[in-house]
Amino acid sequence: MLQKIAFSLKDKIALVTGAASGIGEAIAEAYGAAGAWVYVADQNEPGARETALRIEQAGGRAVAVKTDITVRASCEALVNQVLAERGACDVLVNNAGVGHVGTLLTTTPEDFQRLWAVNVQGMYFLSRTVFPSMIERKRGSIINMASALGLTAMEDRFAYTVTKHAVVGLTRSMALDFGATGVRVNCICPGRVETPFVQQRLSEYPDPEKYRAQMVSTHAQKRMAQPWEIAGAAVYLASDESAFVTGSTLVIDGGYLCGK
Numbered sequence: 001m002l003q004k005i006a007f008s009l010k011d012k013i014a015l016v017t018g019a020a021s022g023i024g025e026a027i028a029e030a031y032g033a034a035g036a037w038v039y040v041a042d043q044n045e046p047g048a049r050e051t052a053l054r055i056e057q058a059g060g061r062a063v064a065v066k067t068d069i070t071v072r073a074s075c076e077a078l079v080n081q082v083l084a085e086r087g088a089c090d091v092l093v094n095n096a097g098v099g100h101v102g103t104l105l106t107t108t109p110e111d112f113q114r115l116w117a118v119n120v121q122g123m124y125f126l127s128r129t130v131f132p133s134m135i136e137r138k139r140g141s142i143i144n145m146a147s148a149l150g151l152t153a154m155e156d157r158f159a160y161t162v163t164k165h166a167v168v169g170l171t172r173s174m175a176l177d178f179g180a181t182g183v184r185v186n187c188i189c190p191g192r193v194e195t196p197f198v199q200q201r202l203s204e205y206p207d208p209e210k211y212r213a214q215m216v217s218t219h220a221q222k223r224m225a226q227p228w229e230i231a232g233a234a235v236y237l238a239s240d241e242s243a244f245v246t247g248s249t250l251v252i253d254g255g256y257l258c259g260k
């Protein structure tokens with residue numbers, strides 16, 4: 001029977017990390033607009049508060065929470081706050097992440113450990129804490145922010161490529177082990193998205209415009225995405241319309257991977 005397609009998140013409880021900036025900020029705002037209660041988590045507390053305020057000003061409901069996802073106790077406190085205040089968590093978006101430029105030999109053990117802690121271990125801490133409550137309710141959607149570099153490598157991005165491949169593995173493993181519980185786990189693999197993350201990277205080059213042209217030329221569409229172009233996919237993966245989607249790697253890359 002034909003169902004009405006709504007893409008609504010009405011009254012779902014959603015937790016988004018890295019929501020003070022860029023892609024996470026866009027996802028949090030899209031979730032607020034789609035009717036969810038949004039927990040805006042970030043280590044940047046003023047930024048998280050600004051995102052939450054914008055959601056409220058647009059008629060949504062949001063709570064800002066200062067969180068450092070590299071600290072297990074901080075992850076557990078965040079999830080426990082959501083469960084205590086709202087009684088459930090329907091959606092966890094593991095979005096916070098950091099970049100790094102370097103090869104195997106120029107990436108120090110400290111760099112590698114930092115990338116691992118933010119890009120992978122934080123997802124593990126948060127997912128592990130929220131999962132039992134989702135299993136108990138027989139529903140839940142976990143969305144992990146990977147990257148096109150979770151599916152291919154790029155020169156001079158050793159630690160980033162390693163950690164984003166790990167995000168794809170973590171997603172598939174969780175989805176497989178718990179597929180029958182009703183909890184779904186997916187990841188999004190964006191190409192370049194115009195966020196402070198990328199603007200920072202560009203500013204480190206002697207000729208940012210030249211590097212920017214080089215960056216976009218690797219995408220079939222010859223442009224970067226805007227954060228809202230990723231947020232739409234995160235709404236879909238959080239909504240009931242994606243009920244049969246688990247373990248997937250949703251590529252949103254303007255054709256970055258299609259010629260590789």
Ligand SMILES: NC(=O)c1ccc[n+]([C@@H]2O[C@H](COP(=O)([O-])OP(=O)(O)OC[C@H]3O[C@@H](n4cnc5c(N)ncnc54)[C@H](O)[C@@H]3O)[C@@H](O)[C@H]2O)c1
Nearest residue numbers: 018020021022023043068069096097147192193195196197
């Ligand atoms: N921008 C891109 O081109 C692009 C492409 C592919 C994947 N991604 C991924 O998308 C995600 C978001 O990237 P973005 O471009 O929006 O970055 P961004 O730098 O604009 O935002 C990242 C947010 O994460 C937060 N954060 C970092 N470390 C944290 C920690 N330990 N605890 C809590 N919060 C922390 C930052 O404060 C920031 O608000 C990342 O996982 C990134 O790897 C980005």
